[in-house]
Amino acid sequence: xxxxxxxxxxxxNPMVYEADGRQYLVIVATGHHFMQTPTGDYVIAYALPKxxxx
Numbered sequence: 001x002x003x004x005x006x007x008x009x010x011x012x013n014p015m016v017y018e019a020d021g022r023q024y025l026v027i028v029a030t031g032h033h034f035m036q037t038p039t040g041d042y043v044i045a046y047a048l049p050k051x052x053x054x
Contacts (some may be wrong), residue, residue: 004046006027006042006044007029007038007040007042007044008029008030008031008037008038008039008040008041008042009029009030009031009032009035009038009039010027010028010029010037010039010044011030011032011035011037012027012028012029012030013029014026017028020030022047022048022050022051023047023048024045024046024047024048025045025046025047026043026044026045026046027043027044028032028042028043028044029042029043030033030042044049
C-alpha cells in the first residue's frame with residue numbers, strides 16, 4: 001500500500017495505465033466545497049520506479 005498527500009481534494013476516480021513497461025497512476029485534484037476540501041486545479045501523475053535490467 002502507498003499514500004501521498006494531494007495539494008487539493010481528490011474526489012475523483014484515479015486512472016491507472018501502462019506505457020513502455022512502466023505503470024502510472026493519475027488523479028485530478030480540484031477539491032470541492034461540499035466535501036470541505038482545499039480547492040485547486042491539479043492533475044497529479046505518479047509512476048512506479050523504472051525496472052533495472054538484470
